[in-house]
Amino acid sequence: MQISSKVALSISLVVAVVGAAGSVLQLREQEEVLREEFRQTNEDAVELLALSIASAVDQGRHERVQAVLDNISNFKDRFEGVERLDVVSRDKRIVASLDPTRFNEIATDPQTLDHFDAVRPTVWWEDDDDALEMVLPIRLKHPLGVIRVSLKRQALQDTIDDQRLRALRVSALMLCLIALVLLLVHRHLVGSRLSELAKAAASLGAGNLDVRAEIDGKDEIAELGESFNAMANAIQLYTDDLEHIIDERTDELQQANKRLEQLATTDQLTGVWNRRYFDDAARRALEVARRNERPLCIALVDTDEFKSINDTWGHPVGDEVLKAVAKVLEENSRDADLVARVGGEEFAILMPEVGLGLAGEATERLRAALEADVANRVTILGDRKVTASFGVAAFEKADDRLEDLLSAADQAMYKSKTEGRNRVTLANRASAESEGAAPLPSHSEAHVED
CATH class of the missing domain: 3.30.70.270 (Reverse transcriptase/Diguanylate cyclase domain)
Structure with missing residues (x-):
């Protein structure tokens, strides 16, 4: 089955739209996966931090807790975009923080105060998903306090942007490959049909009036083939008529030549030679x-x-x-x-x-x-x-x-x-x-x- 230029273009557009839509859906799925990975990674990191400082908090060795926070760079591969990290004791005081100016402040935000007796971490997104908020309990046999963490989404967004760029590049490459394949297929199909039409035209030009272009389809090339065949039919009909006229004229000329020869060689009165x-x-x-x-x-x-x-x-x-x-x-x-x-x-x-x-x-x-x-x-x-x-x-x-x-x-x-x-x-x-x-x-x- 032959493919016209319009069909090939339509297929290319459909493939492009489908590819773009698929890329968008894939990016959305990847964003959700990245969001979940971002949340889970940081939650795991905070839980690990809670375990590492629980004993020091229980013993009141707050300087030890601060030392751990000062060395938070050891967790930088886990804490992505951390903006706030406070350790709050049972008496609601901030006993350690990444921000030294907050030391010994009394925690007043409801999210922190409402989770002292929690068993599992509490995680939520704030500011239109721009920040990931977490409150994790510090426990041994009994609640010791909480870790209050705020992480900016920018780190996650950078990762998402990288994924988007990578996906766009892959999609663009795929679309280019698809377009190239369609172009090659189109050129092959169109080229072979045009070659068939060119051969028919050359044969007609050489005098083969019975030649016709055998081109299937309903596209422009098929219409061109039909026009060529109509022209060939007209030429053949005209040639047949012309040959008939020539035959008639030839017969008439031969008869006239015979009459002229007879007039030139025969005595008109007696009918014998002159x-x-x-x-x-x-x-x-x-x-x-x-x-x-x-x-x-x-x-x-x-x-x-x-x-x-x-x-x-x-x-x-x-x-x-x-x-x-x-x-x-x-x-x-x-x-x-x-x-x-x-x-x-x-x-x-x-x-x-x-x-x-x-x-x-x-x-x-x-x-x-x-x-x-x-x-x-x-x-x-x-x-x-x-x-x-x-x-x-x-x-x-x-x-x-x-x-x-x-x-x-x-x-x-x-x-x-x-x-x-x-x-x-x-x-x-x-x-x-x-x-x-x-x-x-x-x-x-x-x-x-x-």
Whole structure:
């Protein structure tokens, strides 16, 4: 069970009050004991004195009695604070005294005169307990007189004061020890709990949002622990909300990036890749082919008489024709091929791992598919066929650049245009200067070797 600073202080105060009260009670008890010891000690001393002078009093040897009183210093360890000591004979005369001026005086005080026939000593306190009075009989076989003694309480008070001072010192020492023990216990308990709270705070600062301070009790430190846990809960809740928001924003950003990437790499009208993406992909494919010494071909496709379609049916129909051309090219190409729109009515096809002969056969199939299918997709054209002219170039030299392949394919495509359209022409780059490009016969199924 933990102890708060208020509880520790309360315990200290209670202990202090109880200790002080105990000290007071103990001092009172000690005072009573000291008073009784003071009375008993002096009574015993006077009785001893009475015995020592009884014979001299009986024989009338008063000088002997006085000599005993003169030597009273022998009893100073017993007579504490003696102020008056008279020996009174039966005839009421003071026959010996510590005060020589009182010799032979007649005792007149009632306390002395009333105790001549007493058997036991009579002791009482006078002057508000400031003086101890005693009358002790002097007897042998019969009463001989009395000894009248007055003792000041100052000697007793000095002893009591010494006892009080000693008790106060002991009490103060005990209270200091108790306070020190309570302080050490309090510091240990409070320190360990504060250390626990500090560890939790350090863990939270390190990013452990699940950490909580486990501090029991109902004191200020427990309240501090509850406040820390409330703060940690708020931070975790805020962090969870923030992470959720970040996830949402990240998803939105990823979607936006995808849309931007699509806008940056896709032709918005036809949905196939655009010129920018085609150029990047073609350069990468060309480097792979160069490094691995693998075949690669590029085909350029130009839609025949597209201007007349726009002029006859309008640009919206022309857009539908371009969409249909792109769709037919994609549907009839290999998965490894890449179809892109690179101009108004012009398309390009990247064909990796294919030599010129096989590329020619593939593009011939594409040409036939366009002639047969595009008009069916754009029904407004009626019987009007949509055809395209193809030019195909192959990667042949180690130092070939993309621009070289595109230029060769463009020249071959132009040759298809000038020789009647709706045909495929293969770029024969080795004999281009002497013979030019080699066209494939239109509507032919001839096999073209690589």
